[in-house]
Amino acid sequence: MIRLDKVSYQIETSAGAVQVLRDIDLELSDGSISAIVGPNGSGKSTLARLVSGLLRPTSGSVRLLPGGDIQTVMDVRPGLDVGLVFQNPDNQLVATTVEDDIAFGLENLQLPHAEMVQRVGDALHLLGLEQFRDYPPHRLSGGQKQKVAIAGVLAMKPSFLILDEATSLLDPTNRREVMQTVLRLNGELGIGVVMVTHLLDEVLVASRVGVLANGELAAWDSPRAIFSNPAVVKLGDLVLPLSARASFLMQERWTDFPLCLTPEEFARAACQLS
Amino acid sequence: MALSRSFVLGQHYPGNSVVHRSGALVKLVSTIALMVGVFVATKTAQYTPIVLLLVVGIGVSRIPLRFFARGLKPILFLIVLTVMVQIFFTPGTAIWRFWFVRVTREGLGLAGFILCRLVLLTLVSVLLTASTSPIELTDAVSDLLKPLSRIGVPSAEIALVMSIAMRFVPTILEETERIIRAQVSRGARIGEGSLVVRMKSFIPILIPLFVSSFRRADDLAIAMEARGFRVGSPRTRYHARHFQSFDAFIFLGTAAAVSGVILWRLFL
Ligand SMILES: Nc1ncnc2c1ncn2[C@@H]1O[C@H](COP(=O)(O)OP(=O)(O)OP(=O)(O)O)[C@@H](O)[C@H]1O
Numbered sequence: 388m389i390r391l392d393k394v395s396y397q398i399e400t401s402a403g404a405v406q407v408l409r410d411i412d413l414e415l416s417d418g419s420i421s422a423i424v425g426p427n428g429s430g431k432s433t434l435a436r437l438v439s440g441l442l443r444p445t446s447g448s449v450r451l452l453p454g455g456d457i458q459t460v461m462d463v464r465p466g467l468d469v470g471l472v473f474q475n476p477d478n479q480l481v482a483t484t485v486e487d488d489i490a491f492g493l494e495n496l497q498l499p500h501a502e503m504v505q506r507v508g509d510a511l512h513l514l515g516l517e518q519f520r521d522y523p524p525h526r527l528s529g530g531q532k533q534k535v536a537i538a539g540v541l542a543m544k545p546s547f548l549i550l551d552e553a554t555s556l557l558d559p560t561n562r563r564e565v566m567q568t569v570l571r572l573n574g575e576l577g578i579g580v581v582m583v584t585h586l587l588d589e590v591l592v593a594s595r596v597g598v599l600a601n602g603e604l605a606a607w608d609s610p611r612a613i614f615s616n617p618a619v620v621k622l623g624d625l626v627l628p629l630s631a632r633a634s635f636l637m638q639e640r641w642t643d644f645p646l647c648l649t650p651e652e653f654a655r656a657a658c659q660l661s
Numbered sequence: 662m663a664l665s666r667s668f669v670l671g672q673h674y675p676g677n678s679v680v681h682r683s684g685a686l687v688k689l690v691s692t693i694a695l696m697v698g699v700f701v702a703t704k705t706a707q708y709t710p711i712v713l714l715l716v717v718g719i720g721v722s723r724i725p726l727r728f729f730a731r732g733l734k735p736i737l738f739l740i741v742l743t744v745m746v747q748i749f750f751t752p753g754t755a756i757w758r759f760w761f762v763r764v765t766r767e768g769l770g771l772a773g774f775i776l777c778r779l780v781l782l783t784l785v786s787v788l789l790t791a792s793t794s795p796i797e798l799t800d801a802v803s804d805l806l807k808p809l810s811r812i813g814v815p816s817a818e819i820a821l822v823m824s825i826a827m828r829f830v831p832t833i834l835e836e837t838e839r840i841i842r843a844q845v846s847r848g849a850r851i852g853e854g855s856l857v858v859r860m861k862s863f864i865p866i867l868i869p870l871f872v873s874s875f876r877r878a879d880d881l882a883i884a885m886e887a888r889g890f891r892v893g894s895p896r897t898r899y900h901a902r903h904f905q906s907f908d909a910f911i912f913l914g915t916a917a918a919v920s921g922v923i924l925w926r927l928f929l
C-alpha cells in the first residue's frame with residue numbers, strides 16, 4: 388500500500404513560489420486500479436512523480452507500507468516500487484533495441500547477468516513482444532513502443548504501475564490493446580495500477596477515482612459516486628458517460644431511475660421501468 | 662521516410678558468424694591496428710598481409726559483398742578524385758600523352774597505391790560496423806576509455822550518450838521530415854533560390870526541431886530517472902563479454918598482419 392499524508396508540493400519560480408499540490412491524502416491499496424483525473428495543469432503529473440518517489444513533497448509524506456504493514460514503513464524507490472510510464476512513446480525508450488531497452492532499468496539495479504537475461508525474457512513474454520526482441524524502437528508502432536516501455540518498467544518488478552496519460556497519443560486500436568494489456572497484468576500479477584487519464588473508458592475500470600482541481604484533491608471515490616456528484620464533475624472538468632447523461636434525462640421523469648455508467652446498465656434499468 | 666532510409670548509420674548487418682560473435686573490443690582494437698598498418702605501408706605490395714586477413718575476415722563473416730560495395734559508395738567521389746589527381750599530376754616517365762594531358766608510370770603506380778589505401782580503410786571499418794551492433798560498439802569504446810576514467814573521464818557515460826544518440830537519430834530524422842512536410846504544406850519553399858534564401862528557408866525547420874529536441878531530452882531524463890538511473894552510479898551490463906576462441910584468431914591475425922607490413926617496409 389502507498390499512503391500519502393498531507394502531501395503538498397511547491398516550486399520556486401522567478402515569479403515566486405507556486406503551490407502545485409496542497410494537502411493531498413490518499414491510499415493506494417495493493418493490486419487496486421485507480422484513476423487520477425483533472426483539468427490541464429491541475430497537478431496530475433506532479434502527483435504521479437510524487438507517488439513514484441521521483442519528487443519529494445515540500446511537506447507531508449509519501450510512504451510505502453509493504454502488504455499494508457504499518458510497522459515497516461519505507462520511502463518509495465522509483466522503478467523498484469513504482470514504475471512510471473509516460474505519455475510520449477518516443478521519449479522514454481533509451482536503447483537501440485527492444486531487448487536492450489528492457490534491460491536498461493535492470494542494469495541500473497546492478498543485477499547479475501543471468502538474472503537480467505531471465506527478467507528480460509519474462510518481460511518480453513509477458514507483453515507478447517518476443518518477435519520484436521531485436522527491433523530498433525523507431526520501427527515499432529506507438530502502441531508497441533508503449534508496451535516496450537511497460538515491459539521495461541515491469542522487468543524491475545515494481546508493486547505499482549503508474550500510467551501518466553500513457554495511451555493519450557495512441558490511435559483507438561492501439562489504445563484499447565495497451566489498456567487490455569494493463570488490465571491483464573493487473574489480474575495476472577496483482578500489480579497496482581494508477582492511470583492518469585482524460586479517457587472515460589479508463590476511469591470506468593478504476594475502483595477509485597481521484598479528482599484533482601487547482602492542486603487539491605476534490606474527491607477520492609468510486610466512479611459512480613464521482614459521476615453522481617455534479618459539483619465534482621464540474622470541478623474536474625469531466626465528460627459524463629453517455630449512459631450517465633441519459634440516466635439524468637430519465638431522472639427528470641422517473642425520479643428513482645438509477646445512475647447508469649454503461650449502456651448495459653442503462654438497458655437493464657430501462658427494462659425494469661415497464 | 663526517404664531521408665531516414667537513405668541514411669544508414671553504422672551499417673550493422675546482423676548475423677551469427679564467428680566474426681559477429683567475437684568480442685567488440687578485440688574487433689575495435691584490431692580495426693584501429695589494421696588502419697595504422699595501412700598507413701605504415703609505403704608500397705602497394707606491402708598491403709598483402711592486410712588484404713589476406715581482410716579476405717579471410719570478409720569470407721568468414723558471411724556478409725554479402727554488395728554490402729561492402731554499398732559502404733564504398735559514399736566515398737566513391739573522393740576515390741575517383743584522388744585517383745585522377747595522382748594519375749594526371751604526378752611527374753615522371755610519360756607512357757601516354759594527349760595535348761597537354763600526360764599519364765606517367767609513377768602516376769599510375771601512386772594512383773593504385775592510394776586507391777588500395779582508401780578501399781582498405783573503408784572495408785576494414787565496414788567489416789567492423791557491419792559485424793558489430795551499435796550497442797556492442799559503444800560498450801567497446803567505453804572499455805577502451807576505461808583506463809581514462811581514473812583521471813576523471815566518464816567512460817561509461819560517454820558510451821551511454823553515444824547509444825542514446827544512435828537511438829534518436831532515426832526518430833529525429835522522421836521528425837525533420839514531418840516538419841518539412843508541414844512547412845511545405847503551408848507554402849514554405851525549402852531548398853530553392855539563392856544560397857541565402859535557401860539557408861533562411863531552413864530556419865522554420867530548425868526552430869521547431871530544436872524546441873522538440875529539448876522537450877525530448879527533458880522527458881527522457883525523467884524517464885531514465887524513473888527507471889532507477891543516477892548519473893555516476895555504477896551499473897552492470899546486460900551484454901556479457903565472453904571470450905571467444907575466434908577473438909584469439911583476430912588478435913593473432915592482426916598482430917601478424919601489422920608486423921608483416923612493418924617488417925616488409927623495413928627489410929624488403
Ligand atoms: N518545473 C516546473 N516549473 C514551473 N511550473 C511547473 C513545473 N512543474 C509543474 N509546474 C506547474 O504545476 C502545475 C501542474 O503541472 P502538472 O504537469 O502536474 O499538471 P497536469 O495535471 O499533469 O497537466 P496536463 O494535463 O497538461 O498533463 C502546472 O500549472 C504547471 O505549470
Ligand SMILES: [Mg+2]
Binds near residue numbers: 431
Ligand atoms: Mg500531465
